[in-house]
Amino acid sequence: MKFRFLVALLAVLATAVLPTALPTPALAQAQAQQEGPDYAEWNKVASRAEKVLAEGKASTAAFDTLRGELVDWRTRFLDAQNINSARVKTLRDQISALGDPPAEGETEPQEIAKRRAELTKQLNEAQAPSLKAVEAYSRADGLIREIDQIIRERQADQLLQLGPSPVNPVNWAAGLTAIRGTLVEVGNELSSNWENPNARATMQSALPVTLLFLALAGLLTVRGRRWMEMLSVFLAQRGRGRGRTLFSGIASLGQIVVPTLGVVLLAGALKSSAMLGLRTERVAQILPILGFTIFTAGWLGGRVFAQLGVSRAILTLPPERRAEGRFNSWIIGLILALAMLAQEVTKVENYPAEAVAVLSFPILLLAGLMLSRMGQLLLAHSRADGAESPEERPYRNRVAAFFGRAAIGAGLIGPLLGAVGYAEAGDFFVYPSILTLALVGFLLLLQRFVTDIYAILMGRDVEDPENGGDLIPVLIGMMLVLLSMPVLALIWGARIADLTELWARFTAGYSIGGTRISPTSFLTFVVVFALGYALTRLVQGMLRSTVLPKTKIDPGGQTALISGVGYVGIFLAGVVSVTTAGIDLSSLAIVAGALSVGIGFGLQTIVQNFVSGIILLIERPVSQGDWIEVGGVMGIVKDISVRSTRIQTFDRTDVIVPNADLIAGQVTNWTRQNLTGRVILKVGVAYGSDTRKVEKILMEIGESHPLVMVNPAPLVVFQGFGADALEFELRVILRDINYGLSVRTELNHEIARRFAEEGIEIPFAQRDIWLRNPETLRERPAPQSPGPFLPRQSAEPQPEPLADLGGDADADGGDGPR
Incomplete structure (x- = not known):
C-alpha cells in the first residue's frame, strides 16, 4: 500500500506513450457524430453501476474497474454533445434573422410565423441528440463522483484503522x-x-x-x-x-x-x-x-x-x-x-x-x-x-x-x-x-x-x-515544480484515477458565462494572438526601418504612427484570436458593463491619461524631441506613451509627466513649429551715460552674432529710469533656440567687454542710511557693579544694538543730518 506510487508512476509514464495507439479526439468526435453512443447499452451499464453503489459491498479493485468503464462512456457523451453543432448554429441564426417574436397580444405576418415555427421545430430536432448526450454525461459524471467518494472514505478508514501493537x-x-x-x-x-x-x-x-x-x-x-x-x-x-x-x-x-x-x-x-x-x-x-x-x-x-x-x-x-x-x-x-x-x-x-x-x-x-x-x-x-x-x-x-x-x-x-x-x-x-x-x-x-x-x-x-x-532558468524551475505536482500527489496517496479525472475535467473545459473554455480554445487563442502580435511587430519594424524614413514625416510623427499601428494591431489580434477560439463574450457583456462603472471611478485618472495619450499621438501638439515647459518642468521630450510622457531636463534627469497635464494644462513648446526663438537681455547703465551711444553699441553687438537673425533685426529698447540705473533691453531672434543659453552667455560677455572699452559704467544697487538724533551715540550709561544676581560685565566696551540708540533709523532719507 505504501509503495503503490511506484506502480502509479509507471502507469503515468505508460499513458504518456500509449495515446499514440489510441483514437485521437478528432477521430472519436467524428465517430460520435456519425454513429452516436449506444444508449441502450449505456442504460444497462448505468443500472448495474447504480445497483453496485447502492449495495456498497464491492471491493476497491472492483470499483476501480467499474469507474474506468464509466469514464469511457462519459468521454463518448462529451464528444456526442457536439453533434449537429454547425446545424444548430445555422438554425439559430435563421430564427434570429426573423426578428424578435411578437409580444403577448400582438401578431406577426402569417408567412413569418409559419417559417418561425418550422425553424423552431428543426432546431429542437437538431438539438435532441446533444441534449440527450448532456443528460447521459451528467449521469455518468455523477456515478463517477459517487465511486470516488466511496474509495476516498475507505482510504480514510484504512488510515485510521487500529491494529495490533508491535511493541506488545x-x-x-x-x-x-x-x-x-x-x-x-x-x-x-x-x-x-x-x-x-x-x-x-x-x-x-x-x-x-x-x-x-x-x-x-x-x-x-x-x-x-x-x-x-x-x-x-x-x-x-x-x-x-x-x-x-x-x-x-x-x-x-x-x-x-x-x-x-x-x-x-x-x-x-x-x-x-x-x-x-x-x-x-x-x-x-x-x-x-x-x-x-x-x-x-x-x-x-x-x-x-x-x-x-x-x-x-x-x-x-x-x-x-x-x-x-x-x-x-x-x-x-x-x-x-x-x-x-x-x-x-x-x-x-x-x-x-x-x-x-x-x-x-x-x-x-x-x-x-x-x-x-x-x-x-x-x-x-x-x-x-x-x-x-x-x-x-x-x-x-x-x-x-x-x-x-x-x-x-x-x-x-x-x-x-x-x-x-x-x-x-x-x-x-x-x-x-x-x-x-x-x-x-x-x-x-x-x-x-x-x-x-x-x-x-x-x-x-x-x-x-x-x-x-537569470530569469529564464527561474521560470523553467517554476515549470518543473508545477510538473512535479502529479508525482507529489501520487507520493501522498493520490490514485491514478484522481489525476486522470483532473485531466479529463481540464480538457473538457469550464463554463464561464455560458461559454465553455477548453485547453484547445485557450491554445488556439494563444497561437492566433501570438501570430497577430508577431505580424504587428513585423509591420512596425518595416515602417520604422523601410517606409517612414523615405517620407517627409518628422520623427515625432513617425513615432506616433508606429505606436498607433501597434495599438490597432494588438487590438485586432485580440479580437481575431477570441473569435477564432470560439469564445462567445456576449454573455459577459452585462458583467463587463457592471464592472465598467466601478472601473471608471477607480481608474478615472488612468483612463484620462490614456485618452490624453491617444490625443497627443493624433494631434501631436508635442512630439518627441521638442523642447517644452510644463508645470515648472523644462526639458526635451524623449518618449510619449499612452499613459505618460518622459521629459529629460537639462540636468539629465527624467521626469514622468501624466499626459493629462499636457492636454489640460498650459504647455510652452519652444521648438514645435520651428526652431527660431527670441532672447531678451536686460542691461542697466549708470545715470549720466550717453543713451544713444549705449543703444548703438547694443545694436552692433546683436547684429554681429552669427546665430542672430537679420530679419527681423535685433531691437534695443530703452525701458525707463530705474532706481539705480538706466534700463535697456536687447531683443534678438535666434535661428535655433536650442542654443539660447550659449548665445545669452556670449552676448553678455561681449556687452561687458564693449562697455569697459567705451567707459560705460554698469552700476550696482546702493543704499544710504540716515540716523535721527546721532548725538545719542555719544551718551553711554555708566557701568553697573555686578550684584549677586547680575552677570559680570566684560571690561571691554560692547556695541549697542540698534534698538538702544534712542532714535529711529531710516533708509534713503530722514530728518537728521547725513
Missing part, C-alpha cells in the same frame, strides 16, 4: 513464527528443486551463462559504481571547458545505471539456475527495483551533499555534515528496499496482522530515525547564514527550515503511531515524507542542470555565482 510482547511470537515459516518454505523449495533431476540438468546446461552473469553482476555492482564516481570526479576537477561540471553531473548518472544493470544480471543468473521456487522467484523479479532504489538514493545523496570540488554546493554545510548526509542517504535507500521486500513477502505469504506489524515496525522505526536526521541537516543548512532571526534569513533557507522541522516531526510521529497500532497512519507520515525530500532534492539538481545548460548557451562559466539570477 504477545504479538512477537506470531511474527517470529511467520518469518520462520517463510524461511522453512524457501529452504524446502530449494531442496525440492535440487532433488529434481530435470531442474538439476537445466542448471548444469545453463551453468556457463549463470557464472558469466554472476561475474558481470559482481563486477558491475561492486566496482561499476566506483568507476562511475571516479569518472565524475575526474571530469569535475580536471575537465576542460565551461561545461565540465555539467558533464560531471551527467556522468554521475552512471552510478545508478551501471550497478542497477549488475543487479539485473544477478536476477537473470538466479532465474537461469532453475533452482528458484515460487517465493524466491518473486524476490528475484523485484530485485532490480530494490537495487535501483538503493543506488538512486545513494546517487541523490552524493549530489545533494556533494564533496567540495566534486560539485557545487546545494546545501551550505561543513564537510563532516555533508559526509553524514551521504551516509544517511545510503541507509535510507536500504530501508526503503527492505520495506518494499517486507511488503512483497507479507503479501505473498498472507501473514496475519500481528506478524505484519512485528515485521514492519523495526523498518518504520529506522526510517523515522533517518528522516529526523535528514531534518536536522536541513535545519543546520537554514542556520548557516548567521541571521539572528528567522525573518532575516533568505526565503530559500526559511523553506529549508520548514522542511527540516516537518521531517523531524514526521520522523517522531510516524513510529509513535506505528507503536500504538496505527500502522497505516505511521507509514503515511514517514515514507511519503522521505520520498518528498527525495523529490525536492531531485528538483534542486534538475534546476541546477537547467541553469548550467543556460549558462553554456549564453557563453558563461557554469560556476559563475550570478548564473542563478
Whole structure:
C-alpha cells in the first residue's frame, strides 16, 4: 500500500506513450457524430453501476474497474454533445434573422410565423441528440463522483484503522513464527528443486551463462559504481571547458545505471539456475527495483551533499555534515528496499496482522530515525547564514527550515503511531515524507542542470555565482515544480484515477458565462494572438526601418504612427484570436458593463491619461524631441506613451509627466513649429551715460552674432529710469533656440567687454542710511557693579544694538543730518 506510487508512476509514464495507439479526439468526435453512443447499452451499464453503489459491498479493485468503464462512456457523451453543432448554429441564426417574436397580444405576418415555427421545430430536432448526450454525461459524471467518494472514505478508514501493537510482547511470537515459516518454505523449495533431476540438468546446461552473469553482476555492482564516481570526479576537477561540471553531473548518472544493470544480471543468473521456487522467484523479479532504489538514493545523496570540488554546493554545510548526509542517504535507500521486500513477502505469504506489524515496525522505526536526521541537516543548512532571526534569513533557507522541522516531526510521529497500532497512519507520515525530500532534492539538481545548460548557451562559466539570477532558468524551475505536482500527489496517496479525472475535467473545459473554455480554445487563442502580435511587430519594424524614413514625416510623427499601428494591431489580434477560439463574450457583456462603472471611478485618472495619450499621438501638439515647459518642468521630450510622457531636463534627469497635464494644462513648446526663438537681455547703465551711444553699441553687438537673425533685426529698447540705473533691453531672434543659453552667455560677455572699452559704467544697487538724533551715540550709561544676581560685565566696551540708540533709523532719507 505504501509503495503503490511506484506502480502509479509507471502507469503515468505508460499513458504518456500509449495515446499514440489510441483514437485521437478528432477521430472519436467524428465517430460520435456519425454513429452516436449506444444508449441502450449505456442504460444497462448505468443500472448495474447504480445497483453496485447502492449495495456498497464491492471491493476497491472492483470499483476501480467499474469507474474506468464509466469514464469511457462519459468521454463518448462529451464528444456526442457536439453533434449537429454547425446545424444548430445555422438554425439559430435563421430564427434570429426573423426578428424578435411578437409580444403577448400582438401578431406577426402569417408567412413569418409559419417559417418561425418550422425553424423552431428543426432546431429542437437538431438539438435532441446533444441534449440527450448532456443528460447521459451528467449521469455518468455523477456515478463517477459517487465511486470516488466511496474509495476516498475507505482510504480514510484504512488510515485510521487500529491494529495490533508491535511493541506488545504477545504479538512477537506470531511474527517470529511467520518469518520462520517463510524461511522453512524457501529452504524446502530449494531442496525440492535440487532433488529434481530435470531442474538439476537445466542448471548444469545453463551453468556457463549463470557464472558469466554472476561475474558481470559482481563486477558491475561492486566496482561499476566506483568507476562511475571516479569518472565524475575526474571530469569535475580536471575537465576542460565551461561545461565540465555539467558533464560531471551527467556522468554521475552512471552510478545508478551501471550497478542497477549488475543487479539485473544477478536476477537473470538466479532465474537461469532453475533452482528458484515460487517465493524466491518473486524476490528475484523485484530485485532490480530494490537495487535501483538503493543506488538512486545513494546517487541523490552524493549530489545533494556533494564533496567540495566534486560539485557545487546545494546545501551550505561543513564537510563532516555533508559526509553524514551521504551516509544517511545510503541507509535510507536500504530501508526503503527492505520495506518494499517486507511488503512483497507479507503479501505473498498472507501473514496475519500481528506478524505484519512485528515485521514492519523495526523498518518504520529506522526510517523515522533517518528522516529526523535528514531534518536536522536541513535545519543546520537554514542556520548557516548567521541571521539572528528567522525573518532575516533568505526565503530559500526559511523553506529549508520548514522542511527540516516537518521531517523531524514526521520522523517522531510516524513510529509513535506505528507503536500504538496505527500502522497505516505511521507509514503515511514517514515514507511519503522521505520520498518528498527525495523529490525536492531531485528538483534542486534538475534546476541546477537547467541553469548550467543556460549558462553554456549564453557563453558563461557554469560556476559563475550570478548564473542563478537569470530569469529564464527561474521560470523553467517554476515549470518543473508545477510538473512535479502529479508525482507529489501520487507520493501522498493520490490514485491514478484522481489525476486522470483532473485531466479529463481540464480538457473538457469550464463554463464561464455560458461559454465553455477548453485547453484547445485557450491554445488556439494563444497561437492566433501570438501570430497577430508577431505580424504587428513585423509591420512596425518595416515602417520604422523601410517606409517612414523615405517620407517627409518628422520623427515625432513617425513615432506616433508606429505606436498607433501597434495599438490597432494588438487590438485586432485580440479580437481575431477570441473569435477564432470560439469564445462567445456576449454573455459577459452585462458583467463587463457592471464592472465598467466601478472601473471608471477607480481608474478615472488612468483612463484620462490614456485618452490624453491617444490625443497627443493624433494631434501631436508635442512630439518627441521638442523642447517644452510644463508645470515648472523644462526639458526635451524623449518618449510619449499612452499613459505618460518622459521629459529629460537639462540636468539629465527624467521626469514622468501624466499626459493629462499636457492636454489640460498650459504647455510652452519652444521648438514645435520651428526652431527660431527670441532672447531678451536686460542691461542697466549708470545715470549720466550717453543713451544713444549705449543703444548703438547694443545694436552692433546683436547684429554681429552669427546665430542672430537679420530679419527681423535685433531691437534695443530703452525701458525707463530705474532706481539705480538706466534700463535697456536687447531683443534678438535666434535661428535655433536650442542654443539660447550659449548665445545669452556670449552676448553678455561681449556687452561687458564693449562697455569697459567705451567707459560705460554698469552700476550696482546702493543704499544710504540716515540716523535721527546721532548725538545719542555719544551718551553711554555708566557701568553697573555686578550684584549677586547680575552677570559680570566684560571690561571691554560692547556695541549697542540698534534698538538702544534712542532714535529711529531710516533708509534713503530722514530728518537728521547725513
